[in-house]
Amino acid sequence: MRARRYATFRTVAALILREMSTRYGKTPGGYIWAVLEPLGAILILAFGFSLLLRSPSLGTSFILFYASGYLPFNLYQQVSLVVARAINFSRALLYYPSVTWVDAILARFVLNTLTGMMVTYILLFAILGLTDTRVVLDVVPIIAALVLAAFLGLGIGTLNCLLGGLFPTWDIIWSIASRPLFLASGILFTYEDLPNSVQSVLYYNPLIHITGLMRSGLYPMYNPQYVSPVYVIAISTVTLGFGVLLLARHHKTILNS
Numbered sequence: 001m002r003a004r005r006y007a008t009f010r011t012v013a014a015l016i017l018r019e020m021s022t023r024y025g026k027t028p029g030g031y032i033w034a035v036l037e038p039l040g041a042i043l044i045l046a047f048g049f050s051l052l053l054r055s056p057s058l059g060t061s062f063i064l065f066y067a068s069g070y071l072p073f074n075l076y077q078q079v080s081l082v083v084a085r086a087i088n089f090s091r092a093l094l095y096y097p098s099v100t101w102v103d104a105i106l107a108r109f110v111l112n113t114l115t116g117m118m119v120t121y122i123l124l125f126a127i128l129g130l131t132d133t134r135v136v137l138d139v140v141p142i143i144a145a146l147v148l149a150a151f152l153g154l155g156i157g158t159l160n161c162l163l164g165g166l167f168p169t170w171d172i173i174w175s176i177a178s179r180p181l182f183l184a185s186g187i188l189f190t191y192e193d194l195p196n197s198v199q200s201v202l203y204y205n206p207l208i209h210i211t212g213l214m215r216s217g218l219y220p221m222y223n224p225q226y227v228s229p230v231y232v233i234a235i236s237t238v239t240l241g242f243g244v245l246l247l248a249r250h251h252k253t254i255l256n257s
Contacts, residue, residue: 008106011099015090015107035119038074042067042123045188057190058219061131067123068215069187073207075116076149076156082108083157084164084171087254094255101251105158113150120146141217145210148232152206155236158243165254186211191226199226206232 046062056065083105087094090104124142128135163170185207191199202208209232212224247254 079153145214155239
C-alpha cells in the first residue's frame with residue numbers, strides 16, 4: 001500500500017511537470033498569460049460598467065468589485081475544464097499500468113488549483129496596492145471561497161470527464177448550457193440586488209454562494225446571509241462521487257472509444 005501511494009505521488013508529480021511544460025513552457029510568455037487573461041477580463045468589465053454606473057454594488061472600486069466575482073469563477077471554470085479533459089489529455093500515457101485515470105485527474109486538479117490561487121493572490125494584491133480601496137481583508141472567507149471553487153470545479157469536471165468520454169456530444173451540450181453561469185453567478189451584481197423571485201432561483205447555483213463568500217472577505221460591512229458553504233460542499237461531493245464511481249467502471253470504455 002505504501003509503495004503504491006509513493007508511486008502515485010511520483011506519477012502525479014511527473015504528470016504535473018509534463019502539463020507545465022506542455023501548457024506553459026511552449027507558449028510565449030508562459031505563466032504571464034495565466035495572469036493577463038483574467039486581468040484583461042476584469043479591466044474590460046470595470047471600464048465598461050464604470051461608464052454606465054456611478055459606483056459598483058459594493059465599495060467604490062469597480063476593478064475590485066468585479067475581481068472579487070470573476071477570480072473565484074475563473075478558478076472554478078479553469079479547474080472544471082481541465083479536469084473534464086484529463087483522460088483525453090493523458091490518453092497515451094494511460095495505457096501504461098503505472099499511470100491511472102485518477103493520477104491524470106489529480107495532476108490537472110492540483111496544478112490548475114495552485115495556478116488559479118496564485119493568479120488570484122497576485123491580482124488581488126496588485127489591485128489593493130495600486131488603487132485607493134482602503135480594504136481590510138479577512139483572509140478566512142477568501143481562502144474558503146477559493147477552496148470551494150476548486151472543489152466544485154473538481155466535482156463538475158470529474159462528472160463531465162465521464163459524460164464527455166461516453167457521449168462525444170456532451171462537451172458541446174455542456175458548453176452551451178453553462179454559458180449563462182457567467183451572468184448567474186453574481187459577478188456583475190450582488191445577490192441582494194435582485195428581486196426575490198430571481199433570488200429564489202439563483203440560490204441553487206453554488207457559484208453565487210462562492211461569490212458572496214469571497215466578497216465578505218473583501219468588504220467588512222457585507223454580510224451575505226444566503227451563503228451556504230454546506231450546500232456547495234454537498235453539490236461538489238455528489239458530483240465528484242458519481243463521477244469517480246462511474247469512471248472506475250467505464251474508464252476503459254472511454255480509453256478504447
